[in-house]
Amino acid sequence: MxxxxxxxxxNTIDNLRGKGRLTEDDINVAxxxxxxxxxxxxxxxxxxxxxxxxxxxxxxxxxxLDSLTPSQNVVRIVLDQLxxxxxxxxxxxxxxxxxxxxxxxxxxxxxxxxxxAASKLAYLLKGQEHKPLLAACDTHRPAAADQLETLGxxxxxxxxxxxGKDAVKVAKESxxxxxxCMNDIVIVDTAGRLQIxxxxxxxxxxxxxxxxxxxxxxxxxxMTGQDIVNVVQTFSERVNFDGVIMSKLDGxxxxxxxxxVRAVTGKPIKFVSMGEKPDSLEVFHPxxxxxxxxxxGDVIGIIEQAEKTADEQSLEDAQRMLREGFxxxxxxxxxxxxxxxxxxxxxxxxxxxxxxxxxxxxxxxxEKGLKKVESxxxxxxxxxxxxxxxxxxxxxxxxAAGSGHTVQEVxxxxxxxxxxxxxxxxxxxxxxxxxxxGKRHGKGKNRNNSKAQVRQLQAMMxxxxxGGMGGAPQGGNRAARRHRY
Amino acid sequence: MAxxxxxxxxxxxxxxxxxxxxxxELFYMGGEVDESFWEDLEDTxxxxxMGAEVSMQVSxxxxxxxxxENLKTAPQLREALAKRxxxxxxxxxxxxxxxxxxxxxxxxxxxxxxxxxxxxxxAAAKQEGKSVLIGGADTFRAAAIEQLDVWGRRADVPxxxxxxxxxxxxxxxxxxxxxxxxxIDLTLIDTAGRLHTxxxxxxxxxxxxxxxxxxxxxxxxxxxxxxxxxxxxGLLQAKEFNDALDVDGLIVTKLDGTAxxxxxxxxxHELKLPIYRIGVxxxxxxxxPFDALDFCRALVGENEGKV
Numbered sequence: 109m110x111x112x113x114x115x116x117x118x119n120t121i122d123n124l125r126g127k128g129r130l131t132e133d134d135i136n137v138a139x140x141x142x143x144x145x146x147x148x149x150x151x152x153x154x155x156x157x158x159x160x161x162x163x164x165x166x167x168x169x170x171x172x173l174d175s176l177t178p179s180q181n182v183v184r185i186v187l188d189q190l191x192x193x194x195x196x197x198x199x200x201x202x203x204x205x206x207x208x209x210x211x212x213x214x215x216x217x218x219x220x221x222x223x224x225a226a227s228k229l230a231y232l233l234k235g236q237e238h239k240p241l242l243a244a245c246d247t248h249r250p251a252a253a254d255q256l257e258t259l260g261x262x263x264x265x266x267x268x269x270x271x272g273k274d275a276v277k278v279a280k281e282s283x284x285x286x287x288x289c290m291n292d293i294v295i296v297d298t299a300g301r302l303q304i305x306x307x308x309x310x311x312x313x314x315x316x317x318x319x320x321x322x323x324x325x326x327x328x329x330x331m332t333g334q335d336i337v338n339v340v341q342t343f344s345e346r347v348n349f350d351g352v353i354m355s356k357l358d359g360x361x362x363x364x365x366x367x368x369v370r371a372v373t374g375k376p377i378k379f380v381s382m383g384e385k386p387d388s389l390e391v392f393h394p395x396x397x398x399x400x401x402x403x404x405g406d407v408i409g410i411i412e413q414a415e416k417t418a419d420e421q422s423l424e425d426a427q428r429m430l431r432e433g434f435x436x437x438x439x440x441x442x443x444x445x446x447x448x449x450x451x452x453x454x455x456x457x458x459x460x461x462x463x464x465x466x467x468x469x470x471x472x473x474x475e476k477g478l479k480k481v482e483s484x485x486x487x488x489x490x491x492x493x494x495x496x497x498x499x500x501x502x503x504x505x506x507x508a509a510g511s512g513h514t515v516q517e518v519x520x521x522x523x524x525x526x527x528x529x530x531x532x533x534x535x536x537x538x539x540x541x542x543x544x545x546g547k548r549h550g551k552g553k554n555r556n557n558s559k560a561q562v563r564q565l566q567a568m569m570x571x572x573x574x575g576g577m578g579g580a581p582q583g584g585n586r587a588a589r590r591h592r593y
Numbered sequence: 594m595a596x597x598x599x600x601x602x603x604x605x606x607x608x609x610x611x612x613x614x615x616x617x618e619l620f621y622m623g624g625e626v627d628e629s630f631w632e633d634l635e636d637t638x639x640x641x642x643m644g645a646e647v648s649m650q651v652s653x654x655x656x657x658x659x660x661x662e663n664l665k666t667a668p669q670l671r672e673a674l675a676k677r678x679x680x681x682x683x684x685x686x687x688x689x690x691x692x693x694x695x696x697x698x699x700x701x702x703x704x705x706x707x708x709x710x711x712x713x714x715x716a717a718a719k720q721e722g723k724s725v726l727i728g729g730a731d732t733f734r735a736a737a738i739e740q741l742d743v744w745g746r747r748a749d750v751p752x753x754x755x756x757x758x759x760x761x762x763x764x765x766x767x768x769x770x771x772x773x774x775x776x777i778d779l780t781l782i783d784t785a786g787r788l789h790t791x792x793x794x795x796x797x798x799x800x801x802x803x804x805x806x807x808x809x810x811x812x813x814x815x816x817x818x819x820x821x822x823x824x825x826x827g828l829l830q831a832k833e834f835n836d837a838l839d840v841d842g843l844i845v846t847k848l849d850g851t852a853x854x855x856x857x858x859x860x861x862h863e864l865k866l867p868i869y870r871i872g873v874x875x876x877x878x879x880x881x882p883f884d885a886l887d888f889c890r891a892l893v894g895e896n897e898g899k900v
Binding site: 143144147148149150152153217218219220221249250251252254255256257258259262302303304329330331332333334335336338339356358359360361362364365 | 636639640641642644645646702703704705706709712734735736737739740742743744757788789790791820822823824825826827829830847849850851852853855856
């Protein structure tokens with residue numbers, strides 16, 4: 109992975125230490141790093157040039173040059189500037205209040221994710237007490253309408269298909285259909301088209317003119333490279349869209365295209381799409397996007413993710429753990445959770461400075477260690493898993509033989525468990541003190557309190573696990589699914 | 594002009610004491626191309642998604658080469674660069690679309706164009722008179738099977754698949770069996786698009802490849818489909834897919850747009866993977882064999898007038 113910008117800048121500026129004062133040349137060196145970081149993130153090179161020039165101007169003030177921590181100041185300025193350019197958090201769809209149905213139209217290149225975005229948008233609107241209708245106006249790609257219909261069925265939103273031949277006609281009819289069926293919003297999914305395909309671009313214009321959408325959203329793949337400016341420019345000129353949905357941000361693309369789009373067309377990013385599930389259309393946060401583009405870790409995203417995963421189930425688990433102690437099964441679940449998230453490595457590398465840390469620690473073979481622990485726990489009886497204290501010398505031997513490991517390795521696992529269990533004991537005491545012996549005070553009487561407990565608990569477990577990371581890699585944090593933007 | 598002249602003589606002086614290369618450098622600096630050419634070249638390369646670092650490296654190397662080989666004019670320089678870049682691409686030694694019998698597994702991220710590629714290549718092979726079979730192992734995406742079905746009917750090629758949600762590896766098992774039984778020349782298997790950052794889905798894909806390789810009697814090639822508009826993330830994608838699956842080669846799609854697909858250079862170079870085909874249009878026979886030199890000529894920019 110790329111070094112994060114702050115690490116790189118730190119290195120550059122470390123070399124300049126002892127100089128007392130930074131000069132313009134030093135700033136130039138720093139700007140070079142920023143330029144490279146932005147280009148690596150696929151920001152268009154013309155946009156990069158303008159952006160860096162602007163940043164440089166700001167960095168040349170005495171405030172920065174004379175400060176004790178110039179590198180941090182430079183990073184802050186770049187980050188602020190980038191955040192500002194990326195726009196506001198306002199992910200609102202502007203719909204005409206006195207028009208029924210409202211119309212939203214989606215456009216974009218082939219494979220950018222329009223159909224998926226259409227269904228996600230419908231799901232979102234449905235959650236806001238709307239009655240959306242999906243119009244399948246992609247009459248070119250085979251089975252595109254089938255795809256939309258399947259997705260529509262899954263989220264319980266009707267789909268209008270028409271004759272599936274003339275996109276303009278289908279779009280027009282869908283409006284009438286919406287009126288008949290009392291749908292208040294029509295989402296028009298169109299075919300993917302290249303911006304240089306005159307015939308197809310004209311079709312998009314024709315659809316637009318036929319249905320006069322309140323909002324036209326362009327779906328842009330976060331992985332798109334430099335060519336994005338040509339694409340959005342033409343789409344902006346021809347179809348004049350109102351905003352952008354960035355798709356596939358659940359990958360590790362840095363998404364510099366977002367900046368290019370803003371800079372070239374001035375249109376806001378309204379939503380980001382983060383996965384395969386219908387509820388993965390999210391509000392756009394310029395500050396996080398800025399950090400992502402610069403390759404800096406996103407702590408807020410991780411925390412948020414942790415809160416999201418601390419769902420009802422894990423809440424109950426945590427309460428049970430407090431009540432009855434920490435079992436081997438709990439340990440296994442924790443570890444599997446980590447595996448699902450892509451392993452300790454991924455989690456660490458999404459933290460600020462994480463890449464650097466990983467390099468220092470060397471390779472963490474999480475996959476292997478996980479399998480090892482898994483096989484050992486699976487070699488235990490149910491009773492042993494619930495009460496690991498039962499495991500005496502003979503049982504250890506049996507477990508070792510059963511899982512194909514040595515007794516020492518089983519001992520190691522047991523030691524880890526006992527550390528964690530100790531933590532849990534402390535936690536139990538604490539919660540009793542704080543809650544006034546409140547564990548019997550009715551189930552879930554105070555959700556906020558227990559949620560805070562869960563987080564505390566998780567933090568402690570994480571500590572305990574990270575401590576023993578040298579051998580078997582744990583580090584159980586239910587957070588951080590890959591790189592959050 | 595005066596400034597340039599002074600510069601020229603100044604350089605000449607130091608150049609005399611150095612090597613012949615330095616002398617040559619002056620000649621084209623003062624002659625046909627100037628600094629703006631180099632800047633322009635670098636921008637063109639970056640714009641083609643070659644990556645900033647690679648672009649600068651390449652342009653620096655060209656500086657040297659120009660001095661050695663006495664290249665002066667812009668077309669000469671561009672041609673030299675195109676030739677050098679073209680050498681980065683490994684030759685196609687085994688073309689899975691020419692050999693028979695052959696089984697090809699298509700993998701890639703969402704929206705790269707796998708299904709369309711399978712459909713078009715199946716049609717083209719059928720037209721050549723080969724017996725073709727399509728495997729629909731994308732049992733995840735809504736209507737992926739239906740989409741493939743339409744392609745199959747258009748091309749008059751049979752499809753082996755299962756219902757949505759079925760185990761894709763099981764589909765591959767069936768496909769391989771049928772291909773063997775009927776002595777199929779070319780078997781094309783479509784898989785579900787997935788992000789390389791999803792460990793679970795990558796494991797699923799590993800299983801698919803394992804089953805296919807084990808079950809098939811014909812040689813199996815794993816082909817990564819890459820969208821030409823992809824930026825620097827393409828390299829990460831290719832690396833992850835290659836690590837997981839041992840990819841045999843690439844297909845670059847959507848080259849009919851304005852994207853130049855420069856990331857393919859980085860991928861080919863880094864992973865030593867050949868490019869089997871490129872997708873250049875909407876029609877059914879729009880997949881062409883890859884010509885490295887043509888591709889690189891487009892990448893380094895227009896060549897006004899031949900050398």
